[in-house]
Amino acid sequence: MTVIEPFLLSLLSAPGLSGSEGPVSKIIAEKWRPLVDEISSSRLGSLHALRRSAVEGKRPSLMIAAHMDAVGLVVTKIENGFLLITAVGGVDDRILPGQAVIVHGKREIPGIVQMIPDRLMPSNLTNEPLRFSRLFVDTGFDQKELEKFVQIGDVISFAQPPILFKDDYIAGHSLDNRASIAALTVCLEELKNYNLQWDVWAVATVQEEGTLRGAATSSYEIRPDIAIALDVTFAKGPGSNNHMTFPMGKGITIGIGSNVHPALTGIFKKIAEEIDMPYAMEPMPRSSGTDSMAMQITADGIPNMVIGIPIRYMHTPVEMASINDIMRAGRLLARFITSLETNALETIFSGKSS
Amino acid sequence: MKELIRKFTQTAGPSGYESAVRNVIREELKSYASNIQVDTLGNLIVRVGEKNRNGLSILVAAHMDEIGVIVSHVEKNGLVRFSNIGTVFPRFLPGSRVVFLNGTRGVVNNEKPEDITKIPKFEKFFIDVGAASDKDCPVKIGDLAVFEGEFADYGLNIVSKALDNRAACALLIETIKQIKTTPHELIFVFSTQEEVGSRGALTAAFGIEADLGFALDVTPASHILGTKMQCDLGKGPAIKVRDVNFISDPGVVNWMIDGAKKIRVPYQLEILDVGSTDARSIQMTRSGIASGALSIPCRYVHSPSEMINMNDYQNMIALMVRLLTNPVSLG
Numbered sequence: 077m078t079v080i081e082p083f084l085l086s087l088l089s090a091p092g093l094s095g096s097e098g099p100v101s102k103i104i105a106e107k108w109r110p111l112v113d114e115i116s117s118s119r120l121g122s123l124h125a126l127r128r129s130a131v132e133g134k135r136p137s138l139m140i141a142a143h144m145d146a147v148g149l150v151v152t153k154i155e156n157g158f159l160l161i162t163a164v165g166g167v168d169d170r171i172l173p174g175q176a177v178i179v180h181g182k183r184e185i186p187g188i189v190q191m192i193p194d195r196l197m198p199s200n201l202t203n204e205p206l207r208f209s210r211l212f213v214d215t216g217f218d219q220k221e222l223e224k225f226v227q228i229g230d231v232i233s234f235a236q237p238p239i240l241f242k243d244d245y246i247a248g249h250s251l252d253n254r255a256s257i258a259a260l261t262v263c264l265e266e267l268k269n270y271n272l273q274w275d276v277w278a279v280a281t282v283q284e285e286g287t288l289r290g291a292a293t294s295s296y297e298i299r300p301d302i303a304i305a306l307d308v309t310f311a312k313g314p315g316s317n318n319h320m321t322f323p324m325g326k327g328i329t330i331g332i333g334s335n336v337h338p339a340l341t342g343i344f345k346k347i348a349e350e351i352d353m354p355y356a357m358e359p360m361p362r363s364s365g366t367d368s369m370a371m372q373i374t375a376d377g378i379p380n381m382v383i384g385i386p387i388r389y390m391h392t393p394v395e396m397a398s399i400n401d402i403m404r405a406g407r408l409l410a411r412f413i414t415s416l417e418t419n420a421l422e423t424i425f426s427g428k429s430s
Numbered sequence: 431m432k433e434l435i436r437k438f439t440q441t442a443g444p445s446g447y448e449s450a451v452r453n454v455i456r457e458e459l460k461s462y463a464s465n466i467q468v469d470t471l472g473n474l475i476v477r478v479g480e481k482n483r484n485g486l487s488i489l490v491a492a493h494m495d496e497i498g499v500i501v502s503h504v505e506k507n508g509l510v511r512f513s514n515i516g517t518v519f520p521r522f523l524p525g526s527r528v529v530f531l532n533g534t535r536g537v538v539n540n541e542k543p544e545d546i547t548k549i550p551k552f553e554k555f556f557i558d559v560g561a562a563s564d565k566d567c568p569v570k571i572g573d574l575a576v577f578e579g580e581f582a583d584y585g586l587n588i589v590s591k592a593l594d595n596r597a598a599c600a601l602l603i604e605t606i607k608q609i610k611t612t613p614h615e616l617i618f619v620f621s622t623q624e625e626v627g628s629r630g631a632l633t634a635a636f637g638i639e640a641d642l643g644f645a646l647d648v649t650p651a652s653h654i655l656g657t658k659m660q661c662d663l664g665k666g667p668a669i670k671v672r673d674v675n676f677i678s679d680p681g682v683v684n685w686m687i688d689g690a691k692k693i694r695v696p697y698q699l700e701i702l703d704v705g706s707t708d709a710r711s712i713q714m715t716r717s718g719i720a721s722g723a724l725s726i727p728c729r730y731v732h733s734p735s736e737m738i739n740m741n742d743y744q745n746m747i748a749l750m751v752r753l754l755t756n757p758v759s760l761g
Contacts, residue, residue, distance in 0.1 A: 095677030229671030
């Protein structure tokens with residue numbers, strides 16, 4: 077068992093949908109408190125943890141954002157004792173029927189996502205996956221009881237417990253992006269024994285799924301000189317082996333494209349090679365689909381980097397990742413941070429270092 | 431009260447071209463507020479009250495722009511091709527009428543469809559202004575028009591084009607009229623360009639730096655139309671919990687619910703699967719602002735015949751006055 081495993085398991089067992097990140101935020105704050113010099117919350121609820129530089133006076137700062145919110149469901153209507161639902165974030169509705177869920181009302185209520193039985197379906201729909209409009213959550217309560225505990229807007233999280241597989245694979249409902257929270261924690265632990273030249277902000281952002289609100293507002297508040305988004309990306313798997321996917325368990329991905337700064341892409345490649353860390357280049361021709369989209373255009377602009385951890389079955393209750401890759405992402409970030417000299421901004425962006 | 435809504439809805443103001451609406455609103459406000467400004471993007475900003483010890487600076491935004499169309503090309507035969515300003519649904523287009531900002535009127539129709547059971551694509555539509563050729567066409571590329579949709583009084587319900595969002599603009603003015611004292615600094619923004627991405631509210635909120643902000647808008651009351659959203663006319667103002675681009679601050683939601691309960695007006699909770707409001711821009715200003723939204727339930731949003739309920743309207747004014755004249759607790 078790796079050192080990060082128990083923490084990762086606790087992250088994967090906690091709810092924390094976009095806009096309702098409270099429970100997972102608490103767990104992260106507890107874990108990070110001994111690893112950083114100060115910790116606070118933004119107005120929108122993002123967790124800001126600072127490892128202060130050992131250098132006196134003015135020094136540059138780095139922000140690493142890993143979003144802590146997860147996709148899930150939300151109640152739109154209570155009808156005849158059933159909950160009608162829609163998505164929080166980009167949930168893949170094809171896999172929802174039969175899933176166990178928890179409804180976060182006045183109290184937590186177990187439920188299952190269900191649908192019209194196959195034999196009773198309108199014939200034009202029998203061969204298609206059911207979209208949200210035909211799915212509902214059954215809690216066993218009748219309308220009257222349900223209205224006592226549940227109101228429109230209450231979120232519904234997946235109840236799937238995490239599963240540890242042979243070797244280093246793990247599955248769970250919010251590896252996107254708790255895998256990155258774990259990686260960022262690995263990084264903070266690695267940094268424990270170092271004096272840092274830069275201020276380093278570890279930020280667990282809120283509301284990434286769909287709106288990127290946490291990263292936009294946190295990067296405005298912190299105004300780092302460099303920002304890194306740590307997020308998951310698509311791993312290769314059955315039927316998905318094209319150029320948009322990356323091998324799982326075989327290293328992290330380094331972003332390249334207009335959303336990241338070319339000098340940072342160069343630096344990260346160099347560092348990965350120096351420490352023999354396997355990596356794949358992840359082309360981001362338009363935008364990265366990560367917190368970097370918001371951070372790059374904050375205030376007068378921030379140079380960005382995106383580091384990816386490949387996972388399978390994105391946005392389902394059983395996403396799968398490699399714990400090795402999570403450790404690698406954390407170690408790569410730590411290596412980058414410890415390599416930063418106080419004058420690094422000049423060396424990186426003048427092109428001298430690569 | 432209905433007269434004000436009539437006047438506002440029947441004034442043309444597509445996104446980016448809100449000046450006529452702004453003038454009507456400013457005229458109406460003159461006797462109730464002294465501190466009125468217009469910023470670079472055309473937002474009309476009205477300040478009322480001063481922040482005292484228990485007070486906050488509260489930003490309330492109601493957009494004054496409406497959807498419309500813009501001429502993209504005039505055919506040799508005089509028919510006018512157009513593009514959309516904001517979300518214009520093709521299903522409402524056939525047979526609708528438009529009026530250009532230069533006064534030219536036209537009817538919208540489409541090329542003969544291959545399949546009459548399907549709604550034609552947007553590019554199949556044109557505006558006929560009665561011109562025989564491109565040379566004598568009274569409109570040219572870049573001219574804007576809004577949809578025609580007369581105001582109609584059905585008694586409890588009213589119908590018009592542009593109730594989205596002139597109903598909220600009128601409601602905000604009725605609210606301002608009723609506020610006598612407040613512990614807060616209230617900053618009311620009649621915002622521009624909401625229908626094309628909440629741009630007015632974005633810059634206004636950045637300039638204002640409020641402690642708390644919320645949007646006033648309409649929300650689809652499509653309960654009767656077989657959707658899974660539970661919102662209908664006559665059941666009270668809608669307190670937004672989330673929409674496509676926005677998640678309300680839970681503290682703001684509770685503050686609004688408590689306010690409604692205190693004055694015993696009915697309310698509905700709003701979850702929206704399509705669309706958004708100025709709240710999304712207010713929330714992500716600078717390092718973030720606690721934000722929410724209050725909506726007037728409205729049927730047939732973005733059609734030339736939108737419908738709202740006057741009880742909802744009155745109840746929302748009462749709720750607004752309650753919220754803005756008492757100390758705020760977001761606990």
